[in-house]
Amino acid sequence: MTHARARQRRSLSSPGTPVVRLSPLALASLVVLGLPAGPALAQDAQDTQSVVVTGIRRAIETSVAIKRESTSVVEAVSAEDLGKLPDISIAESLARLPGLTAQRVNGRDQVLSVRGMAPKFGVTLLNGREVVSTGDNRSVEFDQFPSELINGAVVYKTPDASLASQGLAGTVNMSTVRPLDFRERIISVGVRGERNSNGAQVPGSSATGNRLSVSYVDQFADNTVGLALGFAHLDSTSQERYFKHWWWGNSAIWGGAFRGLENTDPSKAPHTLQGFETGVTATKQVRDGALAVLEFKPNKDIRSQVDLYYSKFSQDAQGRELQADLGPNWSGDGTPGHEANGGPIYSNVKTQLIGNDRYLVGGRVTNVDPRIxxxxxxxDDNITALGWNTEANLAAGWKGVADLSWSKAKRDELVGEAYASATTLGGFDFVANPNGGFSQFTPLGNYGDANNIQLRGLSGWGNLNGVGQAGSLSPIHVSDELKSLRLGAKKDLEWGVVSGFEGGVNYSQRSKDRNSTQTIYALKNGTTCVGNDVCQPFPAGLLQSPVNMAFSKVPGLVSFDMMAAINAGLYNSGVVNQSSAPGRIWGVDEKVTTAYGKVDLDFNAGVPVRGNLGLQVVHANQSSTGLAWDANANAATPMTFGTSYTDVLPSLNLVAELQPSLLMRFGLAKVVARPNMDDMRAGFSASVATSGQDLGKWSGSGGNPFLEPWRARAIDISLEKYFGKRSYVSVAGFHKKLANSIYVEDFQFDFTGFPNTSGTTPISNIGKLTAPVNGKGGHVAGHEVTAALEGNLVSPMLDGFGIIASYSHTVSNLPGTANDGKAALNRSLEGLSGEVYSLQGYYEKNGWQFRVAQRYRSKFVAEVRGVWIDKSLSAIDAEKITDLQLGYSWESGPLKGVSVLLQVNNLDNTPYKTALADDSSTSTPLRMMPERYIEYGRRYLLGVNYKF
Structure with a gap:
């Protein structure tokens, strides 16, 4: 060990002098000025070595130690105790780390953004191995991982060449326990009950749930064999209520016509809500996770571990919804007597001036066609991950590492809907909310009375054998399999500034397939009701209790079970929308070989410096299968394309110990993020024009199997000041200059091999394809400020109190072109929240634990499930989530090892909100108007843990 490394180790554990109390202002001043806080702020090992720290402070202490010791810029989260991360999934724990935040899906934290970048820009590892995903792409859905089975996680914001795989935004490495790290048998059991504050929203659902976890760790054969077993069961409920505004428009600008409104003068015509849907959804979520780790260490030279992780997550959702199209009847010109017997009729209207635009906010609307x-x-999601890792001491001080792993994810999903309505046109008294929140539409009829409602097929929504669509069911199947082998070696060295070497090779094969179709249902029998639609009365036994949606002023809504209706034999069925198959049926195969080498650095440059200099050479061979849709023949042909490329990724990490507790970090690297898999699909819709100015020309749209990764040059710098084991302040900045990006545009493509059944001979096989392409230029940059401070730094009276606060600000600028290939665009990065902060306050002493945590992210654009089963981008509003935790642990006596815990998640019942642009607004840029408004309710949990 060099002198510099020895000094670094001593700075973490050497005794110090009595602690001096400093005000927060004084602490901040010391960090900013770079002045020494004095030996008084070094930890007093004489006082602390005899104290066993547990709970919240132990988790903080472990996380801070990981951050301080790392040569990369990292953040870490650790379990308070075995099986005792307090969150529903590891996603919630990670979302509170500096520079990280989560995106909610169905009320749960599901995917993570690192440094303001979308989930697709990061990579997730489990025990150092890349893990598969049940999602449509490579982004891991973290709610598949119970917090009780994850012992901790490290987020690498700067790369380390020894990591098997790395992302452009960062790398998350989740870890499970190693049983030989413990020196005793430990058994931990936890039980919790939960309740959702929204109550049961759908007949037959429940607002209550439960959690159960068991963890077991033991050692055998004189501590040469270790075994860890874990099981976590979740039976939870999601109860949501929502209102979705379709879109807003000025009829005088759009050219539509509304009876009862001004339609000719844009300055007087109000911007009107063009339709809505409001409803409730209840989702029963059952997740079973299991973990097994077998570790073998027969002597000091060999350590081998086999670990198995398995998770099964089932979600059953039932939703009830009222919707109405409030758009103009485009077949009429608005002149009295020329309305073509259609279109809403407004009366008693109220408007509100917002900026320069007037919006319709209340009144009565009739002659509309509500639908139920x-x-x-x-x-059903399943994830299995199996790994075998062996480390062995070899000759001449070398240590060899071999790691073999296999993981597979499988998802089977059904998404469906069925329709009913009143047999005559209806209307509403309404209060529309252009500022966000629930708009309220009170039906003029009783839609909770089954005598007024019938099953209905909608002729305007597609048909089956000439009968209007009465429902649809879309099955989705996703399979993701990854195999990898890693061989490496490392050795401590004393070669001047070089203190060690590590190198090796990692080979992986990944195959992901997605297959989804759509089946529509049409009523077998019925009579004509509205227009050409077919209606049929509800058969006996199909109806449930009406749904009360008082939040949107709908006192009652007929409720029936879709699958029960299908099983009752009321419908004919058939597969439709086959032209969408190129975007829904595809497969991607990847073979990636990574050779890596890293030298550890340890030297003195006036101050002790440690770090590493690394290099990865990554060769990727990718291929994709898909369908080429021939619009002329109404048929699909299988297609396969592929490419290969090599990336050379150098990295440098340096940590300078400016003072014993003041560290400066510097990182410089080239980083990549592989493309989304659905963007890489070999799926196209293509045809030859048979008329018009494009006669004889090929055109199409789809994926791009020749895509190469996002690439960037990244620089990071941070300054960290430590005050004992659990307190520090840091300031960090980063800049990523993009050399390669991905966006959608028109480009020239060779359609050779595509079927041509148009009957027209193409002028050339080169035509226009609209698809994802690689572009160049752009940047992502930001800064982060973090503070973890214990109260006793300020006053002995605050012993046990502490705060953890972080703030990050990120900006981006990506180039692109409009689809005409001419207009230059500047756009923000997908998933970018410009501002993210997290604030935690805690108290832990004499067995009591209290923690309140709040996290905020500003508005961002992200992928969500859109209409039917396809993804789309959505503008998601800023949100602030607050969680509360209160507990008590018995530290002695007959109840020693028992702890109780009360949690409230989403304390403020923060809504999930999205927005859309009013393209008839006079504002510049276009005014963003409310779209979705969803309340998931608060989740209350009360439980007990017993460790023995």
Whole structure:
């Protein structure tokens, strides 16, 4: 060990002098000025070595130690105790780390953004191995991982060449326990009950749930064999209520016509809500996770571990919804007597001036066609990850590492809906909310009375054998399999500034397939009701209790089970929308070989410096299968394309010990993020024009199997000041200059090999394809400020109190072109929240634990499930989530090892909100108007843990 490294180790553990109390202002001043806080702020090992720290402070202490010791810029989260991360999934724990935040899906934290970048820009590892995903792409859905089975996680914001795989935004490495790290048998059991504050929203659902976890760790054969077993069961409920505004428009600008409104003068015509849907959804979520780790260490030279992780997550959703199209009847010109018997009629209207635009906010609307939908969702996810890692001491001080792993994810999902309605046109008294929140539409009829409602097929939504669509069911199947082998070696060295070497090779094969179709249902029998639609009365036994949606002023809504209706034999069915198959049926195969080498650095440059200099050479061979849709023949042909490329990724990490507790970090690297898999699909819709100015020309749209990764040059710098084991302040900045990006545009493509059944001979096989392409230029940059401070730094009276606060600000600028290939665009990065902060306050002493945590992210654009089963981008509003935790642990006596815990998640019942642009607004840029408004309710949990 060099002198510099020895000094670094001593700075973490050497005794110090009595602690001096400093005000927060004084602490901040010391960091900013770079002045020494004095030996008084070094930890007093004489006082602390005899104290066993547990709970919240132990988790903080472990996380701070990981951050301080790392040569990369990292953040870490650790379990308070075995099986005792307090969150529903590891996603919630990670979302509170500096520079990280989560995106909610169905009320749960599901995917993570690192440094303001979308989930697709990061990579997730489990025990150092890349892990598969049940999602549509490579982004891991973290709610698949119970917090009780994850012992901790490290987020690498700067790369380390020894990591098997790395992302452009960062790398998350989740870890499970190693049983030989313990020196005793430990058994931990936890039980919790939960309740959702929204109550049961759908007949037959429940607002209550439960959690159960068991963890076991033991050692055998004189501590040469270790065994860890874990099981976590979640039976939870999601109860949501929502209102979705379709879009807003000025009829005088759009050219539509509304009876009862001004339609000719844009300055007087109000911007009107063009339709809505409001409803409730209840989702029963059952997740079973299991973990087994077997570790073998027969002597000091060999350590081998086999670990198995398994998770099964089932979600059953039932939704009830009222919707109405409030758009103009485009077949009429608005002149009295020329309305073509259609279109809403408004009366008693109220408007509100917002900026320069006037919006319709209240009144009565009649002559509309309300529809009642029952929605159905059923999803089963399975993840299995198996790994075998062996480390062995070899000759001449070398240590060899071999790691073999296999993981597979499987998702089977059904998404469906069925329709009913009144047999005559209806209307509403309404209060529309252009500022966000629930708009309220009170039906003029009783839609909770089954005598007024019938099953209905909608002729305007597609048909089957000439009968209007009465429902649809879309199955989705996703399979993701990854195999990898890693061989490496490392050695401590004393070669001047070089203190060690590590190198090796990692080879992986990944195959992901997605297959989804759509089946529509049409009523077998019925009579004509509205227009050409077919209606049929509800058969006996199909109806449930009406749904009360008082939040949107709908006192009662007919409720029926979709699958029960299908099983009752009321419908004919058939597969439709086959032209969408190129975007829904595809497969991607990847073979990636990574050779890596890293030298550890340890030297003195006036101050002790440690770090590493690394290099990865990554060769990727990718291929994709898909369908080429021939619009002329109404048929699909299988297609396969592929490419290969090599990336050379150098990295440098340096840590300078400016003072014993003041560290400066510097990182410089080239980083990549592989493309989304659905963007890489070999799926196209293509045809030869048979008329018009494009006669004889090929055109199409789809994926791009020749895509190469996002690439960037990244620089990081941070300054960290430590005050004992659990307190520090840091300031960090980063800049990523993009050399390669991905966006959608028109480009020239060779359609050779595509079927041509148009009957027209193409002028050339080169035509226009609209698809994702690689572009150049752009940047992502930001800064982060973090503070973890214990109260006793300020006053002995605050012993046990502490705060953890972080703030990050990120900006981006990506180039692109409009689809005409001419206009230059500047756009923000997908998933970018410009501002993110997290604030935690805690108290832990004499067995008591209290923690309140709040996290905020500003508005961002992200992928969500859109209409039917395809993804789309959505503008998601800023949100602030607050969680509360209160507990008590018995530290002695007959109840020693027992702890109780009360949690409230989403304390403020923060809504999930999205927005859309009013393209008839006079504002510049276009005014963003409310779209979705969803309340998931608060989740209350009360439980007990017993460790023995």
């Amino acid at each position: 939908l029952t929605r159905y969702g059923q999803r």
